[in-house]
Amino acid sequence: MGLIPKETKFFELFENQTQNAIKAAEFLKDAVKLNKFDEICVKKMKEFEHEGDTITHEIIDKLNETFITPIDREDIHKLASEIDDICDLINVISNRIHIYKIDNVKDPYLEEFLLNIVESATALNNAVKNLKDIKRTRRILEYCIEINRLENAGDSLREKAIMELFEKEKDPIKIIKWKEIYEVAETVLDTCEHVAKTIEEILVKNG
Amino acid sequence: MGLIPKETKFFELFENQTQNAIKAAEFLKDAVKLNKFDEICVKKMKEFEHEGDTITHEIIDKLNETFITPIDREDIHKLASEIDDICDLINVISNRIHIYKIDNVKDPYLEEFLLNIVESATALNNAVKNLKDIKRTRRILEYCIEINRLENAGDSLREKAIMELFEKEKDPIKIIKWKEIYEVAETVLDTCEHVAKTIEEILVKNG
Amino acid sequence: MGLIPKETKFFELFENQTQNAIKAAEFLKDAVKLNKFDEICVKKMKEFEHEGDTITHEIIDKLNETFITPIDREDIHKLASEIDDICDLINVISNRIHIYKIDNVKDPYLEEFLLNIVESATALNNAVKNLKDIKRTRRILEYCIEINRLENAGDSLREKAIMELFEKEKDPIKIIKWKEIYEVAETVLDTCEHVAKTIEEILVKNG
Numbered sequence: 001m002g003l004i005p006k007e008t009k010f011f012e013l014f015e016n017q018t019q020n021a022i023k024a025a026e027f028l029k030d031a032v033k034l035n036k037f038d039e040i041c042v043k044k045m046k047e048f049e050h051e052g053d054t055i056t057h058e059i060i061d062k063l064n065e066t067f068i069t070p071i072d073r074e075d076i077h078k079l080a081s082e083i084d085d086i087c088d089l090i091n092v093i094s095n096r097i098h099i100y101k102i103d104n105v106k107d108p109y110l111e112e113f114l115l116n117i118v119e120s121a122t123a124l125n126n127a128v129k130n131l132k133d134i135k136r137t138r139r140i141l142e143y144c145i146e147i148n149r150l151e152n153a154g155d156s157l158r159e160k161a162i163m164e165l166f167e168k169e170k171d172p173i174k175i176i177k178w179k180e181i182y183e184v185a186e187t188v189l190d191t192c193e194h195v196a197k198t199i200e201e202i203l204v205k206n207g
Numbered sequence: 208m209g210l211i212p213k214e215t216k217f218f219e220l221f222e223n224q225t226q227n228a229i230k231a232a233e234f235l236k237d238a239v240k241l242n243k244f245d246e247i248c249v250k251k252m253k254e255f256e257h258e259g260d261t262i263t264h265e266i267i268d269k270l271n272e273t274f275i276t277p278i279d280r281e282d283i284h285k286l287a288s289e290i291d292d293i294c295d296l297i298n299v300i301s302n303r304i305h306i307y308k309i310d311n312v313k314d315p316y317l318e319e320f321l322l323n324i325v326e327s328a329t330a331l332n333n334a335v336k337n338l339k340d341i342k343r344t345r346r347i348l349e350y351c352i353e354i355n356r357l358e359n360a361g362d363s364l365r366e367k368a369i370m371e372l373f374e375k376e377k378d379p380i381k382i383i384k385w386k387e388i389y390e391v392a393e394t395v396l397d398t399c400e401h402v403a404k405t406i407e408e409i410l411v412k413n414g
Numbered sequence: 415m416g417l418i419p420k421e422t423k424f425f426e427l428f429e430n431q432t433q434n435a436i437k438a439a440e441f442l443k444d445a446v447k448l449n450k451f452d453e454i455c456v457k458k459m460k461e462f463e464h465e466g467d468t469i470t471h472e473i474i475d476k477l478n479e480t481f482i483t484p485i486d487r488e489d490i491h492k493l494a495s496e497i498d499d500i501c502d503l504i505n506v507i508s509n510r511i512h513i514y515k516i517d518n519v520k521d522p523y524l525e526e527f528l529l530n531i532v533e534s535a536t537a538l539n540n541a542v543k544n545l546k547d548i549k550r551t552r553r554i555l556e557y558c559i560e561i562n563r564l565e566n567a568g569d570s571l572r573e574k575a576i577m578e579l580f581e582k583e584k585d586p587i588k589i590i591k592w593k594e595i596y597e598v599a600e601t602v603l604d605t606c607e608h609v610a611k612t613i614e615e616i617l618v619k620n621g
Contacts (some may be wrong), residue, residue: 035426101575163306172379172586176593179383204271370513379586386590411478 007070015060017052018125023092024048025121025188029114034184037097045094052087056080062078071131075202079191082195083128086121089162089188093181100177107178109161113154120150120192127199137203144196154189158182214277218339220266224259224290225332231297232328232395234350236321241256243311244304252301252333259294265288282409289402290335293328296395300388307384314385316368320361320392327357327399334406344410351403365389421484426544427473431466431497432539437460437616438504439535439602443528449520450510451511459508470494485545491526495607497542501533503602514591521592527568527599534564534606541613546619547604554613561610572596587601 024045031041060079065068069076093114097105127143130136161182169175231252238248266287270276276283300321305311335376337343368389376382437458445455472496477483483490507528511519541557544550575596583589 038279082386095573100580101574166307166380166384172383172588173580175380176586176589177385177580366509366513373514373587373591379590382587382590 006130007068008067009062010059010070010076010193011128013055013062014079014131015125015126017055017059017080017087018121018128020048020052021083021087021090022118022125022155023169024052024087025114025117028094029063029118032107032111032114035104037094037102037105042094042098045091049087050169051083070191071202071206075198075205077201079128079198079202082191083124084196085197086124086188089115089184089191092184093188096177096181096184100181101178102118102135102181109157109182110165110185111135112157113161113182113189116150116154116157117185117192118144120147120189123139123147123150124192124195128205132198134203134206140199140203144200147192147196151189151193154186160185213384214273214275215339216269217266217277217283218268218335220262220269221335222332223288224262224266224287224294225254225328225335227259227262228290228297228329229325231294232257232321232324234238234389235297235324235407236318239312239314239318242308242311244301247307249362250381252298252361259291261267263291268316274277278409278413280381280404282412283309286402286405286409288329289398292398293331293395293402296391297324297399299391300395303384303391307388307390314390316364316371319364320368320389320396322362323357324392324399326352327396330354330357331399331402334403338406338409341410341413347406347410351407354399354403358396358400360367363394365393376397379380381409419572421480421482422546423476424473424484424490425471425542427476427605428497428542429539430544431473431501432535432542434462434469435497435498435501435504436532436537436539438501442508443525443532446504446519446521446525446528449515449518451508451516451519454509457507458490462508463501463505466498470498481567483527485616485620487510489612489619493609493612493616494606495543496612497538497562499605500602500609503605504531506598507602510591510595512596514595516591516595523568523571523596524576524599526571527596530564530568530571531599531606534561534603535560537564538609541610545613545616547615549596551617554617558610558614561606565603565607568600572600586613591614 017124027048028041031037034041059076063073063080093110096102123143123146127140127147130140130143162179163174165178165182169178234251234255235248239246267281270280270283270287300317300331303309330350330353334354337347337350369386372382372385372389376385441458441462442455445451473490477487477490477494507524510516535559537560541554541561544554544557552616576593579589579596583592
C-alpha cells in the first residue's frame with residue numbers, strides 16, 4: 001500500500017471545477033442584480049466556461065496517465081463530465097440573455113434561481129472536498145440532501161415564474177424568451193442533482 | 208442454492224411502481240374526458256408522483272440491504288429509476304395544464320395520448336410481473352413489442368396533433384402551451400419504451 | 415488466434431450506417447438549396463430513417479449471435495444506437511419542415527447546417543472505416559477533432575441564426591417553427607460529437 005501514493009489530485013481538480021462554477025454563477029447573479037448585463041459580461045461568462053473545459057481536460061489527461069485511481073475510472077470520467085455541464089449551462093443562461101437582447105435582466109425569479117445555483121454549487125464543492133476521505137460519508141450525504149432540496153426549490157420556482165410569465169406578459173415573443181431562460185436555470189439545478197446522485201452511487205460502491 | 212431464498216420482492220415493487228403509473232394515467236384521462244380538471248385533480252396527481260417516489264426509495268433501500276440480487280444491481284437501479292420517470296412525466300402533463308390555466312382540457316389528441324399511456328403502462332406492468340420467471344422471455348418480449356408499437360403510435364399522434372394545432376390555432380400563446388403538453392405526453396411513451404429496452408437488455412444478459 | 419477469424423463485419427455495418435446518414439443529409443441539403451421540398455422529399459427522408467433502423471437491427475442481431483467481438487459488446491451496442499440517432503434526427507428536420515408547412519425552405523442558415531452535417535457524417539464514416547485497424551488511432555483521432563470542430567461551428571451558427579430570427583421575424587408562430595428547426599439541426603451535430611466521444615473512449619480502452 002505504501003508503494004501506491006494515495007492519489008488526491010483528482011479531488012483537487014473536482015474542487016477547482018466546482019469552484020469555477022460557483023464563480024460563474026456569482027458573477028452572473030451580480031450582473032442580474034445590478035441590471036448591468038453587457039458585452040463584457042458575455043465575454044467573462046464565456047471565459048468561465050472555457051476555464052471549466054480546461055480543468056475537465058486536465059482530469060481526462062490525468063486519468064489517462066494514472067494506473068491506479070482512487071475511485072473507479074468511469075466514475076471519475078462521469079463526475080468530471082457532469083460537473084462540467086453545470087458551468088456550461090450557467091453560460092447558456094448568459095448566452096440566451098445576450099442573443100435575445102433582453103434589455104431588463106433584473107428579474108426577481110432569475111435572481112432567486114442564480115442564488116440557488118450558487119448555493120447548490122457550493123454544497124457540491126463541499127461534497128467533493130470531502131470525497132477524499134470516504135469515511136466522511138455522512139457529511140457528504142448531508143451536502144447531497146441540500147442539493148436535492150435546492151433542486152426541489154428550483155422546480156417550485158420555475159412553476160411560479162412561468163405561471164406569472166403567462167399571466168402578466170402578453171407579448172408571445174417575450175414569453176418564448178423568458179420561458180427558455182427559466183427552463184435553462186432550472187436545468188442547472190437538475191444537473192447539480194445528477195452530480196449528487198453520482199456521488200451517492202460512488203459512496204455506495206466504495207462504502 | 209437452497210440457502211439463498213429467491214428474492215422476488217424487487218419484482219413486486221416494480222409491479223407496484225407500474226401499477227401506480229397506470230392509476231395516475233387513468234385518473235388524468237378521466238379528468239380530461241369529463242373536462243373536469245380542477246385543484247383537486249392537481250393535488251391527486253401530485254400524490255401519485257409522491258407515491259411513486261416512495262416506492263422507488265423502497266427499491267433503493269432494499270437494494271442496499273440485499274447481498275445477492277436476482278438480476279444485476281445496476282439493472283435494478285436503472286429499471287426503478289426509469290419506471291419512476293413515467294409517473295413523474297404524467298404529473299408534468301397535469302402540472303402544465305394547471306400552470307397554463309388551460310380552461311378547456313377536453314382535447315381529442317390529449318385523450319388519445321392518455322389512453323395510449325394507460326395501455327403502455329399496463330403492458331409494462333405485465334412485463335415486470337413476468338420478469339420473476341425469466342423463462343417467460345417470449346411473453347415478456349411480446350409486451351415489449353406492444354410498448355414499442357404504442358410509442359410509434361405516439362409519434363404519429365404528436366405529428367397529427369401539432370400539425371392541426373398550427374393549422375387551426377391562431378393565438379401563438381395557446382400554441383406554445385398545447386405544443387408543450389403534446390410533447391410531454393409523447394415523452395411519456397418514449398420513457399415507457401426506454402424501460403422496455405432495459406427489460407430486453409436484462410433478458411439478453413440473463414438468457 | 416488463427417482459430418478466431420477477426421470479425422470485421424461490425425465495422426462494415428457501422429460504415430453502412432454512417433453512409434446512410436450522409437445520403438440523408440445530402441438529399442435534404444439539395445432539397446433546401448433548390449427550395450424544392452415536397453411530399454416526395456418527406457417520403458424519401460422517411461426511407462433513409464427506415465434504412466438506418468434496418469442496419470441498426472442487423473448490428474444487434476449480429477451482436478447476439480457473435481461469441482467473441484472485436485471490441486466490447488456494450489461499445490458496439492452504444493455506437494450502433496448513437497449513429498442511428500443521427501439519421502433519425504436528420505429526418506426530424508424534414509418532418510418539422512413538413513408538419514409546419516414551411517413554404518420557403520431556402521434559408522442560408524439551414525443550408526449551412528446541412529452542409530456541416532454532411533461533413534460531420536463524412537468524418538464519422540472515415541473514423542469508423544479506420545476502426546478496423548486500431549493502430550490507426552492517430553488518423554481516427556483527427557477525424558474526431560474535425561467532428562468536434564463542426565459541432566463548435568454548429569453552436570455559433572445556431573447563435574447567429576436564432577439572433578437574426580428574433581431580430582427580423584415579427585410573427586411569433588414563424589419564430590416558434592424556425593427556432594425548433596435550427597435547434598434540431600444543431601442537435602444533429604451534437605449527436606455526431608457524442609459518437610466521436612464514444613469512439614475516443616473505445617480507442618483508450620483498446621489502446
